[in-house]
Every structure is written in C-alpha cells, then in structure tokens.
Amino acid sequence: MKFRYFKHDDCGVCKAILPKVENxxxxxxxxxxxxxxxxxxxxxxxxxxxxxxVLIVEHENKELNRWVRNFSIQDLEEETKYYLERI
Structure with missing residues (x-):
C-alpha cells in the first residue's frame, strides 16, 4: 500500500493535514x-x-480511494486498517 499526497506550499490546509497523514x-x-x-x-x-x-491510497498501482481537501484522519486510519487486513 502507498499514500500519494498532493499539495503545494501556498496551501494552509495542506500544511495542517500533512503531519497527520504522515503519522x-x-x-x-x-x-x-x-x-x-x-x-x-x-x-x-x-x-x-x-x-x-489530495491523498490517494494505492495498492499495486491501483487507486483504492481518494481523499480530497478536508477529510477525517480518523476515517483515513480506519480505512487504512481495513485495507491492510485484506491485502
């Protein structure tokens, strides 16, 4: 599984969410x-x-999900656990 996080330096939301996604x-x-x-x-x-x-969750170069703009880190973590149990 892989996370692809799209951002740019002028985006305040990007800066706020990135450390949480990295965690x-x-x-x-x-x-x-x-x-x-x-x-x-x-x-x-x-x-x-x-x-x-935008956070794209991929597995074997296939997109599993796409999280856009404001999203719940709790939901991301729950979904990550779900995918990891099934991969």
Whole structure:
C-alpha cells in the first residue's frame, strides 16, 4: 500500500493535514510520496488533481480511494486498517 499526497506550499490546509497523514503512514508502515503540484504539474494532471490537498491510497498501482481537501484522519486510519487486513 502507498499514500500519494498532493499539495503545494501556498496551501494552509495542506500544511495542517500533512503531519497527520504522515503519522498514519508511519504507524502502519506505509510508504508516502509527497508531490508538490506546482513543481510537478504533469504528475498532478495524470492523476486528475484539480485542488489540494489530495491523498490517494494505492495498492499495486491501483487507486483504492481518494481523499480530497478536508477529510477525517480518523476515517483515513480506519480505512487504512481495513485495507491492510485484506491485502
């Protein structure tokens, strides 16, 4: 499983949520890739990212879920546990 976190430096929500997402990734030993949409617009375009933050949860290069803008870290953690039990 892998987290792909899309953000840019001018986004206050991105800055607030990132440490919490990193904590979930660390807790469950999940790789996290942080992509700045201003530095890598090509990657953002490939994934149809139109706003930030966006967290894409992937497994074997397939998207399992997409969390956009304001989302619950508790829900993310519960879903992460759910997927890890089934993978």
């Amino acid at each position: 979930v990734a660390k807790k469950y030993d999940i790789e996290i890739e942080i992509i700045d949409t201003k530095k890598h617009p090509d990657i953002a375009a490939q994934k149809l990212i139109f706003t930030v933050p």
